[in-house]
Amino acid sequence: MVWLTGGALAICVLMIVGMLALIVAQGSGTFWPQHIVRWQTRAGATLMGEIADVERHRPEPEAFERLPEAARAAARAFVEREGGESERRLLRVENFELTGKHYTWVSDYEIASESEPEWALALERRAGGRFYGTPKAYVRDGERLTTEPAATWALVEQELPGVQDRIATADAIRRDDIGRVNHEIEDSRLAVRRAELADGVDAPSARVARELFAARESELSKEFARLRGEIDALERQNARYALIVETGDGVEQSIPLDQIVRAIPANRLGPLERLGVYGSRWAEFVSAEPRESSTEGGVLPAIFGTVAMTLVMSILVVPFGVLAALYLREYAKPGPLVSFVRIAVNNLAGVPSIVFGVFGLGFFCYLVGASIDQVFYAERLPSPTFGTGGVLWASLTLALLTLPVVIVPTEEALAAVPSSMREGSYACGATKWQTIRRIVLPRAMPGILTGMILAIARGAGEVAPLVLVGAAPLAPELPIDGEAPFVHPSRSFMHLGYQIYHLGFQSRNSEAAKPMVYTTTLLLIGLVVLLNVVAIAVRAKLRRRFQGAQV
Amino acid sequence: MIRAQREVTKKSVVKPMSPESGGPKSAVERPTRKVFDAVKEKRVFDAEIHPSLSTEEMVLEIDDFSLFYGASQALWEISMGIPKGKVTALIGPSGCGKSTLLRSVNRMNDLIDHVRIGGTMRLNGDSIYAPGVDVIELRKRIGMVFQKPNPFPMSIFENVIYSLRIDGERKKSVLEEVCEASLRGAGLWEEAKDRLHDSALRLSGGQQQRLCIARAIAAEPEVLLLDEPCSALDPIATGRIEDLIEELKGSYSILMVTHNMQQASRTSDYTAFMYLGRLVEYGPTEDVFVQPKLAETEDYVTGRFG
Ligand SMILES: Nc1ncnc2c1ncn2[C@@H]1O[C@H](COP(=O)(O)OP(=O)(O)O)[C@@H](O)[C@H]1O
Numbered sequence A: 001m002v003w004l005t006g007g008a009l010a011i012c013v014l015m016i017v018g019m020l021a022l023i024v025a026q027g028s029g030t031f032w033p034q035h036i037v038r039w040q041t042r043a044g045a046t047l048m049g050e051i052a053d054v055e056r057h058r059p060e061p062e063a064f065e066r067l068p069e070a071a072r073a074a075a076r077a078f079v080e081r082e083g084g085e086s087e088r089r090l091l092r093v094e095n096f097e098l099t100g101k102h103y104t105w106v107s108d109y110e111i112a113s114e115s116e117p118e119w120a121l122a123l124e125r126r127a128g129g130r131f132y133g134t135p136k137a138y139v140r141d142g143e144r145l146t147t148e149p150a151a152t153w154a155l156v157e158q159e160l161p162g163v164q165d166r167i168a169t170a171d172a173i174r175r176d177d178i179g180r181v182n183h184e185i186e187d188s189r190l191a192v193r194r195a196e197l198a199d200g201v202d203a204p205s206a207r208v209a210r211e212l213f214a215a216r217e218s219e220l221s222k223e224f225a226r227l228r229g230e231i232d233a234l235e236r237q238n239a240r241y242a243l244i245v246e247t248g249d250g251v252e253q254s255i256p257l258d259q260i261v262r263a264i265p266a267n268r269l270g271p272l273e274r275l276g277v278y279g280s281r282w283a284e285f286v287s288a289e290p291r292e293s294s295t296e297g298g299v300l301p302a303i304f305g306t307v308a309m310t311l312v313m314s315i316l317v318v319p320f321g322v323l324a325a326l327y328l329r330e331y332a333k334p335g336p337l338v339s340f341v342r343i344a345v346n347n348l349a350g351v352p353s354i355v356f357g358v359f360g361l362g363f364f365c366y367l368v369g370a371s372i373d374q375v376f377y378a379e380r381l382p383s384p385t386f387g388t389g390g391v392l393w394a395s396l397t398l399a400l401l402t403l404p405v406v407i408v409p410t411e412e413a414l415a416a417v418p419s420s421m422r423e424g425s426y427a428c429g430a431t432k433w434q435t436i437r438r439i440v441l442p443r444a445m446p447g448i449l450t451g452m453i454l455a456i457a458r459g460a461g462e463v464a465p466l467v468l469v470g471a472a473p474l475a476p477e478l479p480i481d482g483e484a485p486f487v488h489p490s491r492s493f494m495h496l497g498y499q500i501y502h503l504g505f506q507s508r509n510s511e512a513a514k515p516m517v518y519t520t521t522l523l524l525i526g527l528v529v530l531l532n533v534v535a536i537a538v539r540a541k542l543r544r545r546f547q548g549a550q551v
Numbered sequence B: 001m002i003r004a005q006r007e008v009t010k011k012s013v014v015k016p017m018s019p020e021s022g023g024p025k026s027a028v029e030r031p032t033r034k035v036f037d038a039v040k041e042k043r044v045f046d047a048e049i050h051p052s053l054s055t056e057e058m059v060l061e062i063d064d065f066s067l068f069y070g071a072s073q074a075l076w077e078i079s080m081g082i083p084k085g086k087v088t089a090l091i092g093p094s095g096c097g098k099s100t101l102l103r104s105v106n107r108m109n110d111l112i113d114h115v116r117i118g119g120t121m122r123l124n125g126d127s128i129y130a131p132g133v134d135v136i137e138l139r140k141r142i143g144m145v146f147q148k149p150n151p152f153p154m155s156i157f158e159n160v161i162y163s164l165r166i167d168g169e170r171k172k173s174v175l176e177e178v179c180e181a182s183l184r185g186a187g188l189w190e191e192a193k194d195r196l197h198d199s200a201l202r203l204s205g206g207q208q209q210r211l212c213i214a215r216a217i218a219a220e221p222e223v224l225l226l227d228e229p230c231s232a233l234d235p236i237a238t239g240r241i242e243d244l245i246e247e248l249k250g251s252y253s254i255l256m257v258t259h260n261m262q263q264a265s266r267t268s269d270y271t272a273f274m275y276l277g278r279l280v281e282y283g284p285t286e287d288v289f290v291q292p293k294l295a296e297t298e299d300y301v302t303g304r305f306g
């Protein structure tokens, strides 16, 4: 029996550890800059890229038929030496506009020769994926300044930071200043409409508002034009620079410098520089917006959405759960009805989460949300405001889902409060509510926080219901931002869990997205752990207050 | 003297004639062990109440008080007065209803389902069980200390002023004053004054019990109920609590349950002996211990049973 139970435990632990190890290994490797290899295939092609995966396989005899006549014998001999098997490697070739693919499998017997070109560059671009090649020339104002790789690279290193600064400046103008101008125009337009609605179209107040609006608008459009001009100037400045690179098979391609996010001379990096690139990729991942339908760039909006939704959910579920548990434990007369309710609550935890999603969509979005729209946002109809998925509805749905997770430990914690403490309080002349508020709840707080921790862990990792009630693969705006009223509960949001699902299983190119899936998974697990650690720390702090309790 | 033959109007109780019924007995010649027989046969008898009690002013009057836990009766028509400013000890074997009687005074038994009561109690003349009595207000006039120290999970300071807090007292000066006075009253001030804002749960058991006493006297109760306040403590802590009870005597009227004969004889002015839910003998402590009127009492206080 010891062996059976111990074995079962060992298998459980192994599976969990194995899963975590896989995620950590795969997820943490994604951003490590690999060496760039160049392969000459027996078929006569040249491939250049990073090795993404390796596996052994047994080539079928027909596979050799696809090789050119001359190479067949050598390939057959190669495989024979390996005992009829061959390794094959997944090469990240990219250069999508030329190759039409991101990855390709190549078996070792197909490779005639392999090298690591010293100057091979991995260029991460704003659009179009990565580009692998060797630097050929640096172009400024259409003029080739260099021909040597070293000199070319030196110029890139010198001028790329300036280009990127200008891009950042332009982005900031676009986001902040132009956003503000648009907002002000919209505000004064709304002021006109308000005046017209209140006093009628011909009323003097409306006329005043219209005049104000006209003045403000011309002023603002001048401002707008000025800002646009600034951006254009920055972009014109950036457009002067380009890098010409040569792909593995000798094609020259011009890459404008303002397209380059990061240029890595992958085969020239020392260990420290490699670590630096790794760190900067992670930093971008957690602090930047996504690019290229989330297969590149960062996941900041998704992190933000996950945390915001989880927090809102906790804020909703904890008070409700605690109140419900208080009623069940402290106020309700024990009896069959209470037992039934308790069983029902416990079973709620077993309902598939997608059912909650369907309920959330039907009840919160289509019923409650649509009613809110009709009453408060009638002018925006038929486009829904609250009548569709949003962060509030998602949080509410998850709050419902995690309710039993809060109620059960809270009830246990309430039951564990020694009756001697309650009696002491009653004997002092406290009412029931005073006793609960001052004695029972503080004493049960660690248990309540346990419930909250479980709810956070459950809620942050839940995806299925979110698909229905508001998670989006790409949300243009965050649910909380600097624009009044700062909190926008009706906005859809990005979520790490949904991101994983969407990237891995919904995107056009899931092979290209695979590394991102692992990395995002790693991040999500890390985030859930972090949220839990914070909650556990709070609980430990509370527990210390009860240290030395003898009763 | 047993007065089992007294003509009483109490219903529900059978009253067979006892063989000794008839003429009055002399005080020297004690009727022996008839009380326990009477109790066991569920016959009515009147408690032996020493006449010296009648000169005392009573803070609490218990009148024909009975209590039932569901179908089982735990207290049987108890009538006694608790003198003002004195310490009254309740003694008796385990399960005889001492705690039940004590908890009836501040109506803690209301918290238990299926409890029925009969008879009345009066606190300084105000009925405790009359319909319409505000239990919360009543409990504020009574302090209670339990068998096991039960400090609340909060600071020492908050523990002491708990009853003021729930009354909504906010003035810091008042709270601090009451806290100091109560802690001094409970002999805990010197030990606790530097750690008032530490958790009360970090105090030792004896300190916790004195804290509970401080908490109970903070509201200036009219009567203080102590239910075996020392039974969970070591001898040294017990000694300190006994000294404390000694000091509180006079300023407070104390009704104390104890299991310990020495404690009762050392600290109390009056002692009531209970047996199986009945009050058996009640009188000045010295009399009860040295020359009890009933042989059963003598057996109990000398440790021959119980
Ligand atoms: N909550 C309760 N429910 C039912 N019976 C009780 C309860 N509390 C006490 N009793 C019974 O009442 C009797 C008196 O108990 P108690 O007052 O605690 O005795 P003592 O304090 O003298 O040891 C005992 O027989 C006990 O079993």
Ligand SMILES: [Mg+2]
Binding pocket: B098, B099, B100
């Ligand atoms: Mg007891």
